[in-house]
Amino acid sequence: MLVVLLGLAVVGLSTAVAYTTAGWPKAVPISTGLALCVVFASVVGVLHRAAWLAFLAVVPALFVLVGSVQFAPESVLEVRGVRQQVAIVNVEVVGKRHAFILRGEDGPLDEPLIYRGSNPGYQLGDTLVVLTDPDGVVPLQDADKVDSRGMLVALALGAAGWTVITLLAGWRGHVRRRKGRFDTLII
Template identity: 55%
Template sequence: MLAALSVLVFGWVIAAGNTGIACAAVGNDVIPIITGTLLCLVFMIALRVLHRAWWLAVLSALPGLLILVGSVQHAPEAALASRGIRENVVITAVSAVSTNHRFTLAGANGELAQTLEYRGSDPDYRVGDRIEVIRDPEGVVPLEDAAKVDPRGRLNGLVMGVVGWSVLTVLAGWRGHVRRRKGVVYDD
């Protein structure tokens, strides 16, 4: 029981810690991505040790992905939502290299604003479209489409991941307890 509780608390600490790292490193997603990935792998190993079979540990990858995405993307979106400046702009040009698109934006008075980056094969934007963007006055977080900034949704994904890990940890702890009581130590 103590082992299951330890793994459970460890999962919560991973989620909170990686979110804190992402908040401290706003504007640099590489650090929280690396630390989050490594910590999620360590959690999978701890879950494997708790119940001595890989199948439940592998199932923890989906909530781990929710935790990773939520913790990494919540911080910049929260920064844009809290201190960002909203502007209405017009897309004046687009350049694409492979699946990376760069849209040139002009403000309401016709002056060139910034560029909006889009990574993907089929962007929703076309030259001449009017969109609302949020830009960071400090320049730390890249410009984003205001319709796609959703810090609450990222936080909800993070919480769903933590709940998923919690359920899997309780299940693994119970399974390990029952198997040890029956004298079965390892899976065949």
């Protein structure tokens, strides 16, 4: 049960770090969340003497990491964000980074819509609704792509996955002790 609580603590800590560092470079919550996920996987592997369980814990760790890093800024935008209908008036492309210059009803926006990738799906003249943070902490995003509930589901799936893995590891240890098999470390 302590390992289950550790997993839940990792989910909570990772999300708390993402909230407190909203507006900072994403490398901060990503590296902190990654370190916490590695700690959890290591504890599972060492405590239950099964490297395969630690490896299996990586899949829910991805859900925890993505969910916690994305949940914070998206929920900030949903809670205090201001909706604005804008038109794309220009685009600046550097490599795979697209900076779309936007014009709202009150004039041009100070902040561009940033897309990193090869196919942004936006074109000059398109109109869309964006969410802007009045405090300027979180960068603006397309309102249709903000889904904090989806990130919360990812967090819940990651926590549930870790709980199942931990309970599986505990049951495996119970059965092995009952059969008197203490010698093997890996399988």
